[in-house]
Amino acid sequence: MKPPQTSSAHVLIFPCPAQGHVNSMLNLAQLLALRHLHVTFLNTEHTHNRLTRFADIESLLARYPTLRFKTIPDGLPEEHPRSGERAAEPLLSLKVHGKPLLRDILVKEKVTCLVADGLFAKLANDMAEEVGVATIHFRTIGASCFWTYFWAPYLFQSNELPVTGEEDMDRIISTIPGMENLLRCRDLPSFCRPNRAKGEPIIPLETIVSETHQTLRARAVIFNTFDDLESPALFHLRLRFPTIFTVGPLHLHRACRAPTATNTKTSNNSMREEDTSCMAWLDSQPLRSVIYVSFGSITTMTRESLLEFWYGLVNSKMRFLWVVRSDMITAGEGKDESVPAELVEGTKERGLMVGWVPQVEVLAHKSVGAFMTHCGWNSTIESVVAGVPMVCWPYFADQQVNSRLVSDSWKVGLDMKDVCDRNVVENMVNDVMVNRKEEFLQSAEKLAILARKNVSEGGPSYDNLDRLIEFIELISQ
Ligand code: UDX
Numbered sequence: 001m002k003p004p005q006t007s008s009a010h011v012l013i014f015p016c017p018a019q020g021h022v023n024s025m026l027n028l029a030q031l032l033a034l035r036h037l038h039v040t041f042l043n044t045e046h047t048h049n050r051l052t053r054f055a056d057i058e059s060l061l062a063r064y065p066t067l068r069f070k071t072i073p074d075g076l077p078e079e080h081p082r083s084g085e086r087a088a089e090p091l092l093s094l095k096v097h098g099k100p101l102l103r104d105i106l107v108k109e110k111v112t113c114l115v116a117d118g119l120f121a122k123l124a125n126d127m128a129e130e131v132g133v134a135t136i137h138f139r140t141i142g143a144s145c146f147w148t149y150f151w152a153p154y155l156f157q158s159n160e161l162p163v164t165g166e167e168d169m170d171r172i173i174s175t176i177p178g179m180e181n182l183l184r185c186r187d188l189p190s191f192c193r194p195n196r197a198k199g200e201p202i203i204p205l206e207t208i209v210s211e212t213h214q215t216l217r218a219r220a221v222i223f224n225t226f227d228d229l230e231s232p233a234l235f236h237l238r239l240r241f242p243t244i245f246t247v248g249p250l251h252l253h254r255a256c257r258a259p260t261a262t263n264t265k266t267s268n269n270s271m272r273e274e275d276t277s278c279m280a281w282l283d284s285q286p287l288r289s290v291i292y293v294s295f296g297s298i299t300t301m302t303r304e305s306l307l308e309f310w311y312g313l314v315n316s317k318m319r320f321l322w323v324v325r326s327d328m329i330t331a332g333e334g335k336d337e338s339v340p341a342e343l344v345e346g347t348k349e350r351g352l353m354v355g356w357v358p359q360v361e362v363l364a365h366k367s368v369g370a371f372m373t374h375c376g377w378n379s380t381i382e383s384v385v386a387g388v389p390m391v392c393w394p395y396f397a398d399q400q401v402n403s404r405l406v407s408d409s410w411k412v413g414l415d416m417k418d419v420c421d422r423n424v425v426e427n428m429v430n431d432v433m434v435n436r437k438e439e440f441l442q443s444a445e446k447l448a449i450l451a452r453k454n455v456s457e458g459g460p461s462y463d464n465l466d467r468l469i470e471f472i473e474l475i476s477q
Contacts, residue, residue, distance in 0.1 A: 007066075009476035010038040012111040013138075014102070016119045017044040017074060017082075017090045019297035020378045021140045022051065023269045024224045025117065027250040028138065033064035034258055035469050040109060041067065042102075044074040044090060046082060050271040063258075070109075072101040083327045084300045088201035095123050103127045112476035115222070118146075121214035129217075134475040137218040141377050143225050143246070144179060144233040144405060145398035148189060149212040150240070151176045152205065165194055169418070178232035186418055187404040190396040199300040199330040200396045215241065219475055222468065224248035224381065226454035226461050229410075229447070245468040246461055249381045251360055253455040253465065268358050271297070275354040278321055279361065285319055288369035288437075291391075291429055292362055294323035295374040299395040300330045305420045307343075309372075312425020314346030318369075318433050321362065322353045363388050370413070370432045370440075372425075375402040387448030389413045389440035391428045393420070412444040 011032060015025040026041060033039045043051065048071045051057055061067060074090040075097030076082070082090050102123065106114065111133055116124030118137040128135040139146050155161040158175050169186040176183065190196065191205040215221050220243035227234060227246050238244055247253060268274065282290065293313065295301070301309075306329060313320045347353060359379070362368060363386035371383045372391040380402045383390050390413030392403035400417060407415035414428045432440055454461040 007035075007037045007473060009112050009472050010040070010110055011113045011115055011472060012040050012042055012105065012109065014042045014114065014116045014120060014124065015138075016117040016140075017047040017094070018087070019271050020376050021117055021119070022047055022271065023378055024140050024248075024250050025115075025138055026269045027254045028115070028222065028224075028247070029067060030060070030064060030254050031247070031250070031257060031465060032469065032472075033067035036066055037469065037472065038066045039064075039068075040105075040111070041069050042105065043069060043071050044094065045071045046074055046076075046078075046090070047271065051269070054270045054273050055268065070105060072098060072105070074098075081327070083298070084330065085199050085201060087298050088203050091119055095120065099123060099127060103131060106131050106133050113472050118215055118221070119211060121211040121218070125214055125217045135218045136220045136222060136472070137215045138222045138224075139215075140224060141398040142233075142380070142402060142405070143223050143230040143237055143244075145189060145377075145401040146212065146223070147179070147233040147237050148176060148183070148401055149208055150237075152192065152209050161188075161192060163188070163192055163194055178236040182408060183401065183404055187400050189398055190394075190400055197396055198302060201298070203397075219243065220245060220468075220471060222247060224250045224377065226451060226459075228450040228454060228460075229381075229384065230405075243471070245464045245471075247465045247468060248461060249385050249451050249455065251378075251382065252385045252451060253461055256452075256455050268360060270356070270358070272325075272356040274356050274358045276358060278352060278354050278357050279365070281352050282321065282362065282365045282367045285367035287366055288433075290319045290321055290365075290367050291316075291370045291372055291433060292321050292368050292388075293372040294357070294359065294379065295328070295393070295395065296376040296379055297325070298376075299374045300328055301420075302330055307340075308420045308422045309425055310343050310347075311422035312429065313351065314343055315422060315426045316429040316433075318350070318429055320351045321357070321368075322351060323357055323359075324353050324355070326355060360386075369437070370429070372429070375399040375406065377402060380406065381451075384410075384412070384444070384447050385451045387441070387444045389432050389437075389444045391416060391425075391432050393417065410443060410447055412440055412447060 013029050015021040029039050029041050075093040114128045114135045118139040163185045171185050173183045222245045225248045370389045373379045374395045375392045390406050392415045394400045394403040394417050403415040406413045453459050
């Protein structure tokens with residue numbers, strides 16, 4: 001189907017103000033603008049300041065004449081950390097302060113379709129309904145986790161929830177349709193746990209579940225996934241949500257449809273300064289010899305945990321590239337602040353630690369052999385696209401589910417959840433990089449081929465994007 005040359009639709013895209021959300025929703029914005037839809041991307045002022053500093057917003061605007069940005073305050077003081085345990089506060093604040101601002105923008109800008117982050121589901125539904133604008137939800141998590149959130153109330157009804165304590169964590173959850181016997185209690189989203197990880201942003205399970213069920217009120221839901229990756233969950237979701245658009249992996253989809261986007265800064269939609277020196281370092285390493293280590297934009301850990309990873313990596317004798325964000329370490333129990341000499345030596349010899357990298361490019365580099373990841377959905381799907389096996393150390397939210405998919409459904413890596421021990425790190429790194437390398441690589445390469453097929457002409461994600469654009473045109477009339 002030929003795309004329309006101009007469109008009367010005006011789409012407002014409203015992401016939760018966090019890297020993993022802005023990132024994938026901005027990829028969608030570009031894909032819509034590429035097809036001449038008028039798109040306004042609504043950021044908080046804080047997020048937008050970071051994006052304009054570290055991503056190349058100017059060239060993005062030059063490339064897409066129908067794309068523009070608008071900002072609103074998040075209602076928090078400038079000095080608020082917006083990270084760690086308090087990372088969810090901008091979202092919570094927006095749910096209150098954002099209401100009149102969103103309503104105003106919908107009306108004044110003559111928006112015809114609101115594509116809202118599903119974390120704002122109720123706010124978006126209420127405001128859009130009030131002013132008569134059609135709403136579509138976008139979920140930055142995978143379909144399997146969304147389905148698990150949706151199913152959580154039924155887990156209480158069947159007495160599979162609550163999780164009673166540590167001794168209960170290996171119990172199998174058997175009644176999630178399509179995911180029967182896949183998850184143990186420890187693989188459920190972290191919001192189902194009786195105890196939270198240190199420093200984890202606090203969001204009650206009830207809030208997550210009720211926002212998920214709000215998506216029943218939306219006209220459609222968009223996922224940054226592809227049908228071959230999550231077919232069991234998608235099959236069951238489609239029985240409840242008749243209009244689902246799987247258009248992912250979005251970063252690959254965008255790169256395929258807009259292949260001139262070669263500028264690294266723009267292509268990553270990064271909200272932090274990228275240390276690109278790591279690319280030259282990677283260039284000088286042998287083929288598939290490096291384990292790339294990163295725990296995303298929100299994860300925090302104690303100094304003790306950091307040292308366990310460090311020892312594990314150094315003792316594995318593998319080369320490693322490790323992203324250690326300046327806001328990653330939380331206060332731990334340890335009194336000794338000095339770094340053991342063998343770690344410094346081991347790092348000098350085989351490792352590189354940096355503050356933030358162009359992750360998609362790093363994963364695509366020929367010297368990267370595996371990814372030690374927290375399994376944020378973006379990181380997971382970026383690794384899938386690159387065909388890179390994973391060692392998973394999930395932190396919170398959907399990551400517990402994602403890491404189970406990696407290890408037990410897709411079989412493209414190992415899951416070390418709930419353990420932070422130097423011996424386990426060493427052994428798993430060696431298993432993925434050496435002992436079981438071929439097995440994991442083969443499965444990872446198969447998935448990567450499927451990902452590419454899905455966003456290529458005639459593939460389901462490719463076709464779904466066309467259908468999504470037609471749908472937006474239709475509901476905008
Ligand atoms: C969070 C959740 O963890 C995630 O599951 C949810 O779907 C979105 O919000 P985050 O924890 O930051 O996000 O993880 P992730 O989803 O993996 O997103 C991190 C993004 O930052 C990825 O796109 C990754 O490419 C990028 N990144 C990370 C960099 O560009 N450079 C880095 O050095 C590290």
